[in-house]
Amino acid sequence: MAKPQAEMLKSPAPQEARAKASVAPQVEVAPEQLVYANVLLYGSWLGIALLLLTNIIYLTGLVKPYIEPAMLPQYWGMKASEFVRVANMPTGWGWFKMLGYSDFLNFIGMALLAALTIIGYLILLPAYLSKKDVPYTFIVLAEVVVLVLAASGVLAVGGH
Amino acid sequence: MLDWLAAFTGGGLAAKATAAVTTTGAAVSTAAGTPGIPWWVWPLLLFVTTFALGIVAVLGGVGGGVLFVPIVGSFFPFNLDFVRGAGLLVALAGALAAGPGLLKLNLANLRLALPVALIASTFSMVGAFIGLALPNDVVQTALGITIVLIAFLFVVSKNTEFPQVGGSDKLARFLKIGGTYYERSSGKTVDWSVWRTPQGFLLFIAIGIMAGMFGLGAGWANVPVLNLLMGAPLKVAVGTSKFLLSITDTSAAWVYLNQGAVLPVIAVPSIVGIMLGSFVGVRLLATAKPKAVKYLVIVLLLAAGLRSLLKGLGIWN
Numbered sequence: 286m287a288k289p290q291a292e293m294l295k296s297p298a299p300q301e302a303r304a305k306a307s308v309a310p311q312v313e314v315a316p317e318q319l320v321y322a323n324v325l326l327y328g329s330w331l332g333i334a335l336l337l338l339t340n341i342i343y344l345t346g347l348v349k350p351y352i353e354p355a356m357l358p359q360y361w362g363m364k365a366s367e368f369v370r371v372a373n374m375p376t377g378w379g380w381f382k383m384l385g386y387s388d389f390l391n392f393i394g395m396a397l398l399a400a401l402t403i404i405g406y407l408i409l410l411p412a413y414l415s416k417k418d419v420p421y422t423f424i425v426l427a428e429v430v431v432l433v434l435a436a437s438g439v440l441a442v443g444g445h
Numbered sequence: 446m447l448d449w450l451a452a453f454t455g456g457g458l459a460a461k462a463t464a465a466v467t468t469t470g471a472a473v474s475t476a477a478g479t480p481g482i483p484w485w486v487w488p489l490l491l492f493v494t495t496f497a498l499g500i501v502a503v504l505g506g507v508g509g510g511v512l513f514v515p516i517v518g519s520f521f522p523f524n525l526d527f528v529r530g531a532g533l534l535v536a537l538a539g540a541l542a543a544g545p546g547l548l549k550l551n552l553a554n555l556r557l558a559l560p561v562a563l564i565a566s567t568f569s570m571v572g573a574f575i576g577l578a579l580p581n582d583v584v585q586t587a588l589g590i591t592i593v594l595i596a597f598l599f600v601v602s603k604n605t606e607f608p609q610v611g612g613s614d615k616l617a618r619f620l621k622i623g624g625t626y627y628e629r630s631s632g633k634t635v636d637w638s639v640w641r642t643p644q645g646f647l648l649f650i651a652i653g654i655m656a657g658m659f660g661l662g663a664g665w666a667n668v669p670v671l672n673l674l675m676g677a678p679l680k681v682a683v684g685t686s687k688f689l690l691s692i693t694d695t696s697a698a699w700v701y702l703n704q705g706a707v708l709p710v711i712a713v714p715s716i717v718g719i720m721l722g723s724f725v726g727v728r729l730l731a732t733a734k735p736k737a738v739k740y741l742v743i744v745l746l747l748a749a750g751l752r753s754l755l756k757g758l759g760i761w762n
Contacts, residue, residue, distance in 0.1 A: 313551075313625070314548070314550075314551050318548050321555075322546075322548035329541035329545075340714075354485070355484050358487070361522065361708055361710075362523065365530070365701075366705075369704070369705035375705075376705050377703045391712075392707075399698045401691075402695040403695075427563055428566065431563065431566055432695060435566075440570075440574070440700070
């Protein structure tokens with residue numbers, strides 16, 4: 286019979302409850318989960334800081350852009366495929382060769398944010414392997430394949 | 446001053462690229478949708494708008510992406526491709542920033558999140574390709590319908606703090622999905638498990654496609670499925686959903702990045718605006734009236750959804 290999960294609350298004695306409320310939660314967290322959390326913590330803030338810095342460089346004109354910001358209104362109404370074609374923009378990892386232009390510098394922070402999950406999964410993989418947790422080893426490996434495939438840029442879409 | 450950069454990129458490539466932009470400049474000038482308005486007005490307006498959206502999103506208990514895409518896509522001159530690309534990065538940055546706290550408190554549960562994330566992220570990649578391949582009016586119309594339906598979902602959906610679970614199913618037992626978290630309000634630890642796992646996993650196929658296709662993030666769909674259908678406690682459902690977005694949106698975000706559908710001038714002010722707004726929203730949370738904010742979110746979604754629908758159908762451009 287269905288039972289509410291509230292019934293599964295483990296109620297400590299009143300004194301114990303007061304003590305628990307004032308100290309750190311007594312919940313076991315796997316070490317790899319903590320490492321993953323720290324990768325996200327430092328990586329996400331580094332990514333956001335890089336985004337801010339490179340955007341300031343772009344908007345202030347400290348480094349020459351590929352497309353001047355003032356020209357952007359001519360492009361931002363276009364469909365992405367049309368924009369790529371008309372402005373001769375790189376696709377896939379082509380932006381990496383264009384890092385000399387300030388607009389492409391912004392992609393460093395974005396790529397870092399989008400890469401964090403892949404790094405996190407690579408941290409989880411040895412943990413599940415050592416636990417001989419076959420289903421989760423497979424799930425983690427499959428996810429890495431999916432994310433690397435998405436990141437590789439080998440898959441393309443036909444422009445409409 | 447920046448010779449190393451020129452050397453890095455190669456002079457030939459740089460000259461070729463600059464020439465390409467100059468020669469096509471005249472050809473694209475007709476595409477300018479907002480003549481007479483200085484370019485910087487739009488990123489500035491975008492920053493102000495996303496700052497406000499960040500506040501409303503926190504107070505309304507919704508993700509920023511679900512408000513960002515329909516509102517910016519309907520009322521700004523940017524193509525929906527770039528708005529969706531920015532929307533995914535907005536949702537991704539928010540999920541990544543929230544992830545560490547959720548993981549450390551065990552409110553984002555890896556045993557629940559990882560299988561669901563594999564399904565959702567695979568199909569969000571598929572959704573991203575579908576969205577980029579379809580004509581704008583089709584995506585805009587479908588987005589409008591989806592947003593109006595989400596608004597109704599917010600009206601009728603009543604999540605349960607501790608749902609009824611009739612015992613774990615075979616798949617949940619095989620994957621050992623379940624866990625424990627500390628409930629600060631009661632000072633107790635809560636053991637939980639899930640059921641109806643196959644049905645839940647199937648729904649995440651649709652959720653993934655919609656997340657990638659519309660760039661919405663998908664917390665609005667994740668939470669009801671994890672909580673109401675699969676029976677995860679509300680806090681675990683919300684925490685796992687937020688963490689899940691960091692994986693689901695990653696695969697779709699890469700597709701948009703690789704296809705040239707991310708413009709930094711749109712994405713960066715949006716990410717910064719929403720994040721700053723979220724910080725202010727958290728501070729206002731103690732004094733806000735949740736019901737009033739929920740109605741505001743519903744009205745905003747309805748307005749943006751209808752505008753998107755009418756724009757997609759060519760009735761109100």
